[in-house]
Amino acid sequence: MASSTPPYKPPPMKSLTIENITDNVHAINGGCENARLRFLFERLAVHLHDFARETRLSTEEWAAAIKFLTETGQICSDTRQEFILLSDIFGLSLLVDSIDHPKPPGSTDGTVLGPFHVAEAEHMNLGTHISQDTEGEPLLVVCSVKDSVGRPLAGTSVDVWETDSRGFYDVQRADRDGFDGRAVLKTDEEGIFHFKAIVPVPYPIPDDGPVGKLLKVLKRHPYRPGHMHFKFERAGYDPLITALYLRGDPYETSDAVFGVKDSLIVDLYKVSQFEGCAEQYGVSGDTKLLKYDFVLVTETETHGLRDKNAMKAADSLGMDLQLEDGKLVRK
Amino acid sequence: MASSTPPYKPPPMKSLTIENITDNVHAINGGCENARLRFLFERLAVHLHDFARETRLSTEEWAAAIKFLTETGQICSDTRQEFILLSDIFGLSLLVDSIDHPKPPGSTDGTVLGPFHVAEAEHMNLGTHISQDTEGEPLLVVCSVKDSVGRPLAGTSVDVWETDSRGFYDVQRADRDGFDGRAVLKTDEEGIFHFKAIVPVPYPIPDDGPVGKLLKVLKRHPYRPGHMHFKFERAGYDPLITALYLRGDPYETSDAVFGVKDSLIVDLYKVSQFEGCAEQYGVSGDTKLLKYDFVLVTETETHGLRDKNAMKAADSLGMDLQLEDGKLVRK
Numbered sequence: 114m115a116s117s118t119p120p121y122k123p124p125p126m127k128s129l130t131i132e133n134i135t136d137n138v139h140a141i142n143g144g145c146e147n148a149r150l151r152f153l154f155e156r157l158a159v160h161l162h163d164f165a166r167e168t169r170l171s172t173e174e175w176a177a178a179i180k181f182l183t184e185t186g187q188i189c190s191d192t193r194q195e196f197i198l199l200s201d202i203f204g205l206s207l208l209v210d211s212i213d214h215p216k217p218p219g220s221t222d223g224t225v226l227g228p229f230h231v232a233e234a235e236h237m238n239l240g241t242h243i244s245q246d247t248e249g250e251p252l253l254v255v256c257s258v259k260d261s262v263g264r265p266l267a268g269t270s271v272d273v274w275e276t277d278s279r280g281f282y283d284v285q286r287a288d289r290d291g292f293d294g295r296a297v298l299k300t301d302e303e304g305i306f307h308f309k310a311i312v313p314v315p316y317p318i319p320d321d322g323p324v325g326k327l328l329k330v331l332k333r334h335p336y337r338p339g340h341m342h343f344k345f346e347r348a349g350y351d352p353l354i355t356a357l358y359l360r361g362d363p364y365e366t367s368d369a370v371f372g373v374k375d376s377l378i379v380d381l382y383k384v385s386q387f388e389g390c391a392e393q394y395g396v397s398g399d400t401k402l403l404k405y406d407f408v409l410v411t412e413t414e415t416h417g418l419r420d421k422n423a424m425k426a427a428d429s430l431g432m433d434l435q436l437e438d439g440k441l442v443r444k
Numbered sequence: 445m446a447s448s449t450p451p452y453k454p455p456p457m458k459s460l461t462i463e464n465i466t467d468n469v470h471a472i473n474g475g476c477e478n479a480r481l482r483f484l485f486e487r488l489a490v491h492l493h494d495f496a497r498e499t500r501l502s503t504e505e506w507a508a509a510i511k512f513l514t515e516t517g518q519i520c521s522d523t524r525q526e527f528i529l530l531s532d533i534f535g536l537s538l539l540v541d542s543i544d545h546p547k548p549p550g551s552t553d554g555t556v557l558g559p560f561h562v563a564e565a566e567h568m569n570l571g572t573h574i575s576q577d578t579e580g581e582p583l584l585v586v587c588s589v590k591d592s593v594g595r596p597l598a599g600t601s602v603d604v605w606e607t608d609s610r611g612f613y614d615v616q617r618a619d620r621d622g623f624d625g626r627a628v629l630k631t632d633e634e635g636i637f638h639f640k641a642i643v644p645v646p647y648p649i650p651d652d653g654p655v656g657k658l659l660k661v662l663k664r665h666p667y668r669p670g671h672m673h674f675k676f677e678r679a680g681y682d683p684l685i686t687a688l689y690l691r692g693d694p695y696e697t698s699d700a701v702f703g704v705k706d707s708l709i710v711d712l713y714k715v716s717q718f719e720g721c722a723e724q725y726g727v728s729g730d731t732k733l734l735k736y737d738f739v740l741v742t743e744t745e746t747h748g749l750r751d752k753n754a755m756k757a758a759d760s761l762g763m764d765l766q767l768e769d770g771k772l773v774r775k
Binding site: 158331 | 452456458460461465468476481484487488489492495497500502503510514515517518520535536537541544661662697698699702706707709754761771772
């Protein structure tokens, strides 16, 4: 005899109160057929309601939040993502990256993607100068990409992006002519990639919109320490989104978007400190040099670690959860 | 000797982790000079981060949320407020109204304002027909407004609004010519207000945008039971935002925005059931009649009840809080 699940029927509800509203929202959302979404919306309702109940949120405050979120959405465009900025300044972006891309010891830490990555940046040959900015201080970047046992990862896709010397990404400039300060490269046989660029400078995140206003209310500055972004992709390996920060930057310990990690802070060298380097890369000896060895983690190792961390978190919460396709859901 | 507070200096931070990010966000936001905002942003960071930590939110899910919020903001206009809809379908609007406008026994319950209230609706005389919709079923509305001991509240401002017979508010119609189905009235010497309108019909909340898509994913219908909105304002009294719902409506127990309360469900009468009513109000005897006695609460009583509830909630959370201008803040 064929069995069939009767269609989900939420219980009747009326006379909702401060106390019973959350369970009623769960009940009505319980018809969602995707177990992961059901769990996400359950937790979302709990936290949204608990926030209002704990703070005794007023109608006026609620209305201010509605207005703020609306303005945040409305300032977004093809080249501006204010909601990512909002997530960044609340540390949520850093947190989500840390959860989704756990790093075993010895591998390179990840950090925030930020709102200025461009999916369709130009593929360039190794050695190319990625910046058209003649005002910037010249920088040679020579890095390696290896696996966790030190084997070079040849042919890895490396996405790099940085601001110009005034602290603006190409996509922020109204007068821009094509991409600038960004490229997609491939590592060579020895897992090396190198390119010419400019020394990163500290810059404010866009602060002329809702997020900037919020930072002012919070008496926070909008600055990020000088850094260069990197995004690595390679079949079989967990994508690595990271950035390198310059030691001694005035904003090293107060990054507006919580992106700095000790392991990602670097000292710049001079090319002349390395014999033969100037000739090999065709730059003058007093050019600044950024060197770093990136270590990628296999997908298998990352997934294993992520699953382990998720079940540990679920156990510590005492919630009856299980993993389904690597995601926590109710049993 | 004059004392002075040294400027707030957040602790240096770098190497942020899943575990320490929340405290670091608190520390950086700790410079905000408004104690209430400091508390709100503290709890916001806690719930935002706990949500991500408990669900082990993935980068992909985070990105979907960013996209959803952006689209929600972008569909908003002078006549469409999608973020209010979002708040409504998660029960947050009902919850915030219940917290901010607690009702002592014997007073009229509040409910959701919804996104279709218009601040600048036309002032009309008692008895006016507020609907231009000739397809709607005629309705006479005769209600009283009293205080908690039954004294009529003459001169109370009453804002009323309803959809047309097809379920659309005036502001939703592209072809509209001025306001329709809404008015601001004033109660007479006996605290009575009356007007002509049409019998409310159930209708779907706008479901052609992000919120509509979300409802589909959650397998929820977008319907609200037929209702008429009321908003009362009077100096010295807590504003009352409420609505009356028609008993027996197919969506009476599954309102998409959680607005129905038992005490706000009404049976319609016929004018002929009340002697002299047809003549008094100049309508035919078979016209439907909506009668209700609204009871407003003084500001003093509402504030007292709100403060009491807030301190009770704070105590039950074991957080060290106090009231400042009627709002919870850290001691």
